[in-house]
Structures are given as structure tokens and as C-alpha cells.
Amino acid sequence: MLSPKEYDLIVNWRARSVPKEIVIMGIRRAFEKGLTDEHDRKRNFRSLTQCAAYVEELIREYKSSQQSDLSEANYGNKDVVTLILDKLNRIIISEKRDLVRKHYIKSRKRVLDLLKEDRSDIFRVLREIEEEFFEDFFQSISEGDRRKIMQEAEANISKRERFMIKRAQLESLISFRNELLMKEFQLINFNAMDY
Numbered sequence: 736m737l738s739p740k741e742y743d744l745i746v747n748w749r750a751r752s753v754p755k756e757i758v759i760m761g762i763r764r765a766f767e768k769g770l771t772d773e774h775d776r777k778r779n780f781r782s783l784t785q786c787a788a789y790v791e792e793l794i795r796e797y798k799s800s801q802q803s804d805l806s807e808a809n810y811g812n813k814d815v816v817t818l819i820l821d822k823l824n825r826i827i828i829s830e831k832r833d834l835v836r837k838h839y840i841k842s843r844k845r846v847l848d849l850l851k852e853d854r855s856d857i858f859r860v861l862r863e864i865e866e867e868f869f870e871d872f873f874q875s876i877s878e879g880d881r882r883k884i885m886q887e888a889e890a891n892i893s894k895r896e897r898f899m900i901k902r903a904q905l906e907s908l909i910s911f912r913n914e915l916l917m918k919e920f921q922l923i924n925f926n927a928m929d930y
Contacts, residue, residue, distance in 0.1 A: 741783040748794075753794055757793050815857065817850075820847065820850075826925055834875060838875070842867070862926070873916060880919070885908075888912040888915055
């Protein structure tokens with residue numbers, strides 16, 4: 736569960752349009768460095784705030800590479816879209832449930848449209864597509880399943896709710912809901928990149 740300070744970090748990164756892949760890479764870098772660096776090993780990473788410096792370092796590298804060669808950055812964006820499309824195609828081929836496959840196909844169409852557009856905010860759009868995927872899927876399941884998923888998600892945040900602002904509560908609730916949907920219906924997060 737995120738602390739208010741950690742939530743503020745995430746809100747700040749999102750407001751700055753930092754791709755979540757950069758944040759994930761920064762967290763991984765923090766843990767990798769923590770295993771090799773004697774000083775960091777003693778810190779025993781347990782929170783996002785301890786990883787923030789590594790994330791900020793990667794953000795600077797990312798912004799620097801974007802500013803130094805915009806055409807290369809756009810080419811990189813198309814590569815990301817292609818990777819996600821490949822992953823979606825594998826998911827669609829292997830998915831046997833028509834209801835689930837239908838939602839992946841709808842998302843693939845939206846991702847395909849990104850190849851036709853020259854967008855600098857590609858990571859934001861991919862995040863929106865992913866959010867719509869989960870929302871649409873959630874609305875398509877039975878009322879009983881929706882109620883069960885939401886009750887479990889609410890139970891997950893109830894212990895820390897008093898420390899959270901309303902927006903953090905809602906975003907945490909949706910995040911837990913999406914995790915439960917992935918677990919309950921064996922959904923695959925197609926927008927998560929493997930590094």
C-alpha cells in the first residue's frame with residue numbers, strides 16, 4: 736500500500752507525463768544497485784520514496800534523449816507500439832474465451848491506430864487504452880462478479896484509507912480492482928513492458 740508521500744510522487748510523475756516504464760525501470764535500477772552497493776544494501780529498500788532518486792535519474796536520461804533527437808524518440812515510440820501489438824497478437828491467439836478476446840481485439844485496434852498517428856504522448860495514450868480495457872471488461876462481467884471484485888478491492892484499501900486523500904482512495908481501489916480482474920479472469924496486462 737502506498738503512503739501519502741509515495742502517492743504524491745506518483746501523481747507528480749503522472750502530471751509530468753513520465754512513462755510508467757521509466758518509473759518501473761528506475762525501481763528496478765534501485766533494487767539492482769541496492770544489491771551491489773554496500774551503502775544501499777544497508778538501506779534495505781522497502782518504499783517507493785527510497786527509489787525516487789533512481790527514477791528521477793532515469794527521467795533526466797529519458798528527457799535528454801528526447802530533446803537531443805526527436806526523430807529518434809518518435810522512432811522509439813513506434814517500436815514500443817509494435818512490441819505491444821506483438822504481445823496483444825499473442826494474447827489474442829492464445830485466448831480461448833470469446834468475451835475476453837473481444838476486449839483484447841478492441842484494445843489492439845486502438846493501439847494499431849497509434850501507428851498511423853505521430854504522437855509525442857504515446858505513453859499517456861497507451862495508459863488510457865489500458866485503463867479503458869479494464870473498465871470495459873469490468874462492466875462486461877456479471878453484477879455478482881463486479882460486486883465480489885469491488886468488495887475485495889475495498890477490503891484491500893480499508894486498512895489505510897484514513898491516510899489517503901479521496902483521489903488516492905479511488906485510484907487505489909481501481910488498481911486493486913484491476914489486479915483482481917487479472918487474477919480472477921486470468922487477464923494479461925498487455926501494456927506492461929518486460930525489460
